[in-house]
Every structure is written in C-alpha cells, then in structure tokens.
Amino acid sequence: MKLVLLGPPGAGKGTQAVKLSEKLGIPTISTGEIIRNAIKNETPVGKIAKDTIERGELVSDELVLEIVKDRLKDDDCKDGYILDGFPRTLAQAEMMQSVENNIGVDFVINIDVSDDEIVSRLSGRRVCPSCGKTYHVVSLPSSCGDKCEACGEKLIVRKDDSPEVILNRLKVYHELTAPLTRFYDEQKILYTVKGAESLDAVTAQVMDIVGRQRR
C-alpha cells in the first residue's frame, strides 16, 4: 500500500502517520523530519535547507525528490510506504510519477483543517528534539510535563512554529500545495477527512478509508 498524506502544516499528518504505520506495518517517510535531522547533523543537505525551513519556505523540488528516492531504496519500503509532507508542489507530484522516477501512489488522504485551527495547532505543538515525538499543550500533553514521555528529553517549540513563520507557511500551503487536491481528485484517488475533529475521530475516518482500499 502506497499512500500520501496531504494537508496544511499542522493538520495532523505526522500524528496520523504514526498510527497508520503501526496498523499497516509500513514505514512513514516524512520529508520534514529527514530535513530537520540533516540540519541537526549538519550534513550538506542540512546546510542548504536550514535558512529555507526556518523562514517557512519550501526547499527545492529536486532536493526533496532526491531525499525521497534515496529513502525508498531501503528494504523496509518494498511492501509500501506512507509519504508525509511529500509531494508538496505540483512539480513534485508530476516528477514522482514520471516514467523515470516511478514512485507509486495508490491513494491520497487529504486532512482538511481551517486556517484558524492550524494556527492553534502549530502554536501549541511541542516536539521532542531527540526522538521526534509530537505533543500538543492542550490536545495531547505529555504525561511528563515539559519532558518527552518516551525519552525524558525537554520538549521544544520548532523554530518554524513561531507566529510569523506560521503565517508564511499557510501562505505557501495555499499557493503551492493546496492545488494538489485537484490534481489527485482528477486521478480519482483523493479521499478527504475532516481534520478538525478529535485525534481519535480523525484516526477513525482515516482507518475507514484504508479499510475500504484493502477490500
């Protein structure tokens, strides 16, 4: 099963991807997480991407495509994968499906959330800098206060979750990523869930779509 999670920043893609990966036994490829790790490790990719990501802009289509192609070579991707945060532009969607790259997509789950809700999701998001686990101050607080439940590390606010950068990311989303819903709708592989519902209610909608695909 090869699926794409689409939606604005903070829609809950990463959160739902964790549950889907567990349920389906396939890995999640999060381009944002790969890039953040590259920045942390000061790799060449990290050096190119650092300023871009902190401004809330997108890194180049060519660079992310290379990152995804590289990750897909790993053995654990051979039975399928969940793409979280890729593709994010029409050019990426077209490049991945080209004969040359041939990155398959069986279906796309679009998590639909209003801009107001996005602002409160992103401003309340807390992440573990060590293991990447994501929390929310209101909807998903850590049982260990300001520390990660999984590894005890102190939770942080992502640099791009600051108020000004959030607004820029929303603008970038509407301009460059939102058109992908139409692109996949025309291919008749788009399924939209109501992302404003509770975490569990969104998971139920997502699992329902996945269940229908498997039949």
Ligand code: ADP
């Ligand atoms: P994305 O990967 O799309 O950027 P995340 O999965 O990181 O989004 O979620 C953004 C923030 O919103 C996180 O703090 C997460 O805990 C919280 N969150 C995710 N889904 C929901 C939901 N259905 N209701 C309330 N908060 C949510």
Ligand code: ADP
């Ligand atoms: P969110 O879903 O919360 O916006 P991500 O972790 O998916 O965050 O992405 C964080 C940042 O990483 C983006 O703002 C962008 O700079 C970069 N990025 C991630 N995926 C892509 C992509 N497919 N194309 C271009 N830039 C990307």
Ligand code: ZN
């Ligand atoms: Zn942790």
